[in-house]
Every structure is written in structure tokens, then in C-alpha cells.
Amino acid sequence: MKVKQYSIKVFEINIESQSSFLAFMDKNIIMLRHYLIYLKGEITPAIQEYLDTNDVTYTTHLNLRGNKEQQELILKQSDLKIIDEIVRSGQDIRVESDLLVLNRVNSGAKIYVEGNLIITGIVDGMLFCNGDFMLVHTSPKAMIVFNGVEIDGSLLQNKFNKIIFNGDEILVSPIEKEPKWA
Amino acid sequence: MGVVFAVISGKGGVGKTTTTANLGLGIAQEGKKVVLVDFDLGQRNLDLILGLENRVIYDMVHVMDDEAGLKQALIKSKHADNLFLLAASQTKDKTALVQEKVKKLIATLKEEFDYVILDAPAGIESGFEHTIMFADATIVVVNPEVSSIRDADKAIGIVDAKCERAKENKKVQKYLIINRINPAMVTSGEMLMSGDILDILSIDLLGKIPEDKAIVEASNTGKPIILNEKSQAGAAYKRISKRLCGIDVDFEDVETFNTPSLMGKIKSLFQ
Numbered sequence A: 001m002k003v004k005q006y007s008i009k010v011f012e013i014n015i016e017s018q019s020s021f022l023a024f025m026d027k028n029i030i031m032l033r034h035y036l037i038y039l040k041g042e043i044t045p046a047i048q049e050y051l052d053t054n055d056v057t058y059t060t061h062l063n064l065r066g067n068k069e070q071q072e073l074i075l076k077q078s079d080l081k082i083i084d085e086i087v088r089s090g091q092d093i094r095v096e097s098d099l100l101v102l103n104r105v106n107s108g109a110k111i112y113v114e115g116n117l118i119i120t121g122i123v124d125g126m127l128f129c130n131g132d133f134m135l136v137h138t139s140p141k142a143m144i145v146f147n148g149v150e151i152d153g154s155l156l157q158n159k160f161n162k163i164i165f166n167g168d169e170i171l172v173s174p175i176e177k178e179p180k181w182a
Numbered sequence B: 001m002g003v004v005f006a007v008i009s010g011k012g013g014v015g016k017t018t019t020t021a022n023l024g025l026g027i028a029q030e031g032k033k034v035v036l037v038d039f040d041l042g043q044r045n046l047d048l049i050l051g052l053e054n055r056v057i058y059d060m061v062h063v064m065d066d067e068a069g070l071k072q073a074l075i076k077s078k079h080a081d082n083l084f085l086l087a088a089s090q091t092k093d094k095t096a097l098v099q100e101k102v103k104k105l106i107a108t109l110k111e112e113f114d115y116v117i118l119d120a121p122a123g124i125e126s127g128f129e130h131t132i133m134f135a136d137a138t139i140v141v142v143n144p145e146v147s148s149i150r151d152a153d154k155a156i157g158i159v160d161a162k163c164e165r166a167k168e169n170k171k172v173q174k175y176l177i178i179n180r181i182n183p184a185m186v187t188s189g190e191m192l193m194s195g196d197i198l199d200i201l202s203i204d205l206l207g208k209i210p211e212d213k214a215i216v217e218a219s220n221t222g223k224p225i226i227l228n229e230k231s232q233a234g235a236a237y238k239r240i241s242k243r244l245c246g247i248d249v250d251f252e253d254v255e256t257f258n259t260p261s262l263m264g265k266i267k268s269l270f271q
Helices: A018-032 A045-051 A069-077 B016-029 B060-064 B097-110 B126-133 B146-162 B181-186 B193-202 B213-223 B232-244 B261-269
Strands: A010-014 A036-040 A080-082 A093-097 A098-101 A111-112 A117-122 A124-131 A134-136 A143-146 A162-167 A170-174 B003-008 B032-036 B085-086 B115-119 B139-141 B173-181 B204-210
Touching: A018 A045, A018 A162, A018 B193, A036 B146, A045 A162, A093 A098, A098 A111, A117 A124, A124 A134, A134 A143, A143 B060, A162 B173, B003 B016, B003 B097, B003 B126, B003 B146, B016 B032, B016 B085, B016 B139, B016 B173, B016 B232, B060 B097, B097 B115, B097 B126, B139 B146, B146 B193, B173 B193, B193 B204, B204 B232, B213 B232
Parallel strands: A010 A036, A080 A098, A093 A111, A098 A117, A111 A124, A117 A134, A124 A143, B003 B115, B003 B139, B032 B085, B032 B115, B139 B173, B173 B204
Antiparallel strands: A134 A162, A162 A170
């Protein structure tokens, strides 16, 4: 017998009406394809057909096993990696979780993140982020690839930017008031 | 017990060896006993800059392989009685270095001298790693240009990862010397400002040295620029040497361009 273990993210969706559910799915299908969907409510034939044709991974039965206390514990063990030192040229950092960098990322350094990314220092190096959002201050020299799309440096204007992937488009918005991290 | 400094840069030609020679002489002038060790095996230079080129009989590889005693191999400087050089081998290359032997040599030197200054080779290969492995602190020499800064950044990263002290979870102190600052070019924005360099590298500033044509001649004649009292670069090395001896010396502005014609212009107003 072969047993494999996966860590997955689950989206819980309550179906309130067929039309609102289908509208929601249509809008977010690109993102939702990467997750297991836990559906609550009535699955009408139209919904069933939508799920099948769009190859959505879903379940209607999910027992997370355990009381509330255990679930709170899981929330506290947040999946975040923190780097509290300067990332120097030649360093190649790969992180599967979310990442918080509390220093600079110098020219010649590369960071690959599967989750979300926040960097408090100035970025001169290369960033590859596949999460839902980034909060970074990049210099014009930096290269930013977010969910496979290279972000035009001129959009980033050498200041703190919030970069969000909302499912079908990438939104870049500068933070006018620079955050004070200390 | 002495302190071991490794002088590193990553990029070649930024003035590591010149810096090593001048700081060695400057610290010796403060009355400390100093030894300079040339780790640039196969491309020996430090003896030339100190004016000791024809005095090298035994080198560090001879000492490490017990073919010569340390006392035989140490060459006393012409310019100071308490400054000594341990030369690099000119025939053997960096593969001649063995970590255990380097460790033993440095431990012996630490007992004999107040300051042990190691001149690292350019690049970040095995010769470089041997130089930083047993250092207590590093002096990073950069020029105000992007390629030098990036190479230094990489070299600092390797120090943090590989140095013996770092592995024991002790801090390896890193000090920055910005060499060959051309005030006219800084003012015109062609050269990086020292503030930006410090932001990028995030290490302590030890000093700034202005570009000085007299350095070339000083190297060619084997008389380090620090001996030239008229030279601005010599004065900068003097200040840095004092700082390394724990003397608090104010930083001087070597980046602002003093237009030589300014006084002339003012004087012309009164004519």
C-alpha cells in the first residue's frame, strides 16, 4: 500500500443561490483551480455541470476533526518565514510559505516565494512571487515577477507598492504614506 | 593575543594590497607590532609595494610546510622596525593551502603580534576562503562603482557564511573603506555617494580615501603613500590606522570638490 501526504489549502464556500455561486466561480476560477473547494449547500445540476467542465477539485464532505481549541492552535502556527538580515548578492532564497524580509535585498540576490511576500527594506535584486500579494519597495534596478508576470518597473515608481493578484488581474497601487516599521 | 584582520574586496584592482601595506605601516607607526601576510599565492605583490621585493627568501608556504622557521621567513620593513611581512609563494598557487596549516600559522602569528593583517586574493575562491576563515574582523575595500559594490556584497555574504567565527555564532566585524573617491565625479553624480554604498552594504564605515596620482609612484618605488605627508590619500590612511588602534579620529570630507579656481575667482573680484 502506498500512502502520500499533502498539505493543501481549502476554500469553504456556502452556496446561497445557483446564480450568485456561478458568478463568483466564474470570476475567481483561475485562482480557485489551485485549491480544494469545500462546498456547502445544494449542488444543482447546473452547478454540477460547471464543476465538471471546469475541472474544479471539490468535496462536499470535510471533517477537519478536532475541537475549536485545536483549530486555534493551527491558526497560531502561521506559515511564515522571517529573514532578519540583509540579502546579499549571490544569495538564492527559496521559500514555500509566506515570507517577511526585514532588511534590504541587494543587486544580484534572488528570492523565490510560493506564498505572499513583504519586504521592509529596499529591493535592488530579483523577486519571484506566486502568492496573492506583495508589499515591497523596489528600486528601478529590481526585477519583479509576480504570478509569472514581469511587472514593469516604471509602474513601481521607486516607492512602497501593494501588488495584489485578485484572481484574474494584477493590481499595483503605491502606498502614499510610507509605513514606519519600527 | 593579537587581532586578525582580513582585507577583502571581491573585485580585483580596487586597492586591497595598497590598503594592506599602508594600514600596516600606519598601525606600526602607532607603536604596535604588526605582521602583514600576503595570501595572494602565485601573484605576490605586497613585497613590491613595501619595497621588499628582493628580500623574500622564504615564504608562507615554506613556513607552513616546516621548510623554514617563522623567524627566518619574516621580513622586517625598511620603514618601521615593528612591521613585518610574510610573503606569498610565487611558485605555488592557492591549492598549496591546507586549512589546518593555515589555522596553525595564524594562531602562531597571533601570539607574536598585536595586529595580523591578511591580504586576500581577488575573487571568492579557495584562496579567499582560507584568508577569511580564521579572521576576527574583515576590512572591505571598495571603489565607488556598482561592480565593486556587488562583488564586495557577495564577499561579505561568504564571510558571514564560512568564517570560523560566524560558525561559532560570534559576530565577524566588518569595516568598510571606500577607496579612490574622485570628488569631482561624486559632485557631478558619476560616482556613487558613500551614503548609498553604506546603505547597500550595511557595514561600519572605517574611512574614505580620495584618489591620488601619487599612489602609483608610491607603489612603484616601494614607499607607501602614508609616508608622503603632503598626500591626502596618505593622510586618510593615517586616520584609518589610528581608528584601528582605537583612537577616535573625526571623519573628514573627501567627497566635496574644492574647486581650485574658487579662491582665484574671489581674488579676481578685488583686482
